[in-house]
Amino acid sequence: MSNTSHEVAQGPHHNSGAASTALSAHSIDKKFPGVLANDSVDFDVRAGEVHTLLGENGAGKSTLAAVLCGLYQPDAGYLMRNGKRINLSSPRAGLQHGIAMVHQHFRLVERFTVSENVILGSRDLPFKLNRREINEKVAAVAESYGLPIDPDATVGDLSVGQRQRVEIVKALYQGAEILLLDEPTAVLVPSEVEKLFENVHAMTAAGKSIVFISHKLGEVVEISDRVTVLRNGRVTGHVSGRGTTDTKELARLMVGRDIELNAQRATHAIGHEVLQIRNLSLSIDDVAVLTDISFNVHAGEMVGVAGVAGNGQRELADTIAGLISPTSGSVGISGAMTTDCGPVQAREVGLAYVPEDRLGMGLVPSMSILDNLLLTRDRKLVVDRVSVRPEASRLIEQFEIKANGPDHLARKLSGGNAQKVLLARELSGGRSATKLLVVCSPTRGLDVGAIETVRRLLNDARSAGQAILLISEDLDEVLSLSDRVLVLYRGSVVHETPGETAQLSQVGAAMAGLAAEGRS
């Protein structure tokens, strides 16, 4: 263990309670090209407990989980199951030792029924399948852990929460004693999270071990019996006891320094109008999506647009970016009318756009960071990589992007780093200096460290005099960053308030459509 790591408690319990230790990993090393994903990591989980692996994206927790379930083989170190050394050559070998992984991206065949998915891969089944018998057994396993599910339902028709339940039932059906849950709450709504935690308790009560992988501090404290914190592939802390840990300490172990999630509004001067939207309306297939929207964004000002998803946010952003032509009304950027003129012209007068869909609309996943940067640079016939390369290297450093260099492929970046590349490209200006930045859900799906960086970058851009339109479903984010807050409800701006005095209750009510007036 390195000198820089923080030891809150003793390292993993090698000696104490060896009988109850279900699975342990010792001095695990795992290298990937250019990264040491796991560096001498120790970990153990006992029967009937929830042991959490906490860390930022890229800290090595998913790699460790992959080693624990047999998906990866460690370069050094070994695993022990019930005190005996084991060697897992594949996930199947892991299953044979009762270790199963519930992946973040579900491994389910959508066209198959629940039963078919559950039994897929079970070797002890007879050649010919008896569906009735299988359905009964699947239902029985599900019932016993409070995971009701219809064995004949087609998985493609199920909600995300239900699919996760199918994954868990599948692991239990295959005889798993140790379940590794990889970011299980990332895809769930709060009520589903509650249900999942009930299931987790039912499983631990039955003597199963749960390895819970997460970067969300609140839920980690709620569910865990023990927490192991990873940073840069190393164990930086090992915290025991439920509810005794405060989130600040965990956050510090995770990021390596004190962090401030509530980025303060920087003091800055607000300048002239950069974005002018006048009576903007948009109908798609005769359905009104945006209705009579007018507002301005000034230089050095961040305007936040709050609202429940699907109230016209995406269309508003796309209209400003020149991707959609409005039915009526106008969009002006820096005094130039950009209505109907298309994205190229809009960018020429100083628009920068960070869409919600980073790897779909924002970056080309199969291209390098350098080539992604070039997309918004000068449009010459011959691509000039040589002259942009130094800038790319500088941006990678400036924006703290974890990558092997300008040639790193965009699809191999973590979510946070992809977002930083996108911000770096948009903020650094393309064919003209950036005057207006439109960002949509900039921190969605990112871990704590990346969220902090992205918010700081946005603040820096505002301080540098850029006008920013922040469109986000994360109400806390909108409230803590924006100088002014607009609430979009069914395509109209139903509420407007200065950011500093914005009331959570009022904005929340407006988002729910309860405020007809209130627009100043």
Added chain:
Amino acid sequence: MNENIWILMSADAIAIATTLILAALGALFTERSGVLNLGIEGILLTSAISSFLAADASGSIWLGLVVGTVIGAVLASIHALLSVVFRANQIVAGLALVIFGTGLANFLGKPAEGKSITTVIKPLSFGPLSDIPVIGPIVFGQDIITYFAIALAIVASRYLFSTRPGLELRATGDDPATVDAQGLSVARIRIRYTMVGGALVGLGGSWLMLAQSAGWHQAATTNGLGWIALALVVFAGWRPMRIIFGAVLFGFTLQLPFTLQAEQITFIPSAFLEMLPYLATLIALIALSRPGSRNLLGAPRALGTPFVRDER
């Protein structure tokens, strides 16, 4: 109107359907595993001439069938090597196999030109059943391979939908990552079924040669039946039972022009009728090569996509 000619036509249509059923089942098994093998026509031709040469040299029709079947599996293994092991573009690899197979067949066929085999596969005899008017020659006048093909389609349907390996096969074609996560080898499953598929196509080609034409006519021996088989899989929605009906339908359409000519019925130009199966094939192949329309038709989700395990 000569009734016999129509009965004869029906019997012939079912006979052609035999090759179609076997080749389409071969394509179906291959595609259900997620591998698109457009090289069916090349395999059919090479297997046909191989079986002819083997049967001619040995004097045993059955040895011919075996050789043709094995050659089919061997050719399919080339496609499996390219598309599963080397992850090549499957459409390109398949087309290459057509060109290779056609060329190889023509080369091997040089000494066979003008020759014919003395013994062909004979229809089974069901005694009095075969003498029933109309139904007799059509239903009870076929040879063993025809009955085998139909039985195989029924067994294939049971295999796909109610056995454990069938479940794994379908899962591999739809969602190989899930199969991989279960510790099953996607590559092994895909190679296995590509080769099994090739063997079935090979059997179809051999049978066409030894029971039907009994003489080598270069590419005209198969006359595009491999392509029609590919289309048949699309029209059957990747379900074996539907292939039987589709194959009989295509068989009739292919036979109809000859019968109409013989009957001197001319209100539909026979060239137009002859064109129909190929037109349908063209449409199906276009649909097959576009991912969007492919999914709409119910194709295996991962059809034509090489599997690469997600690594960082």
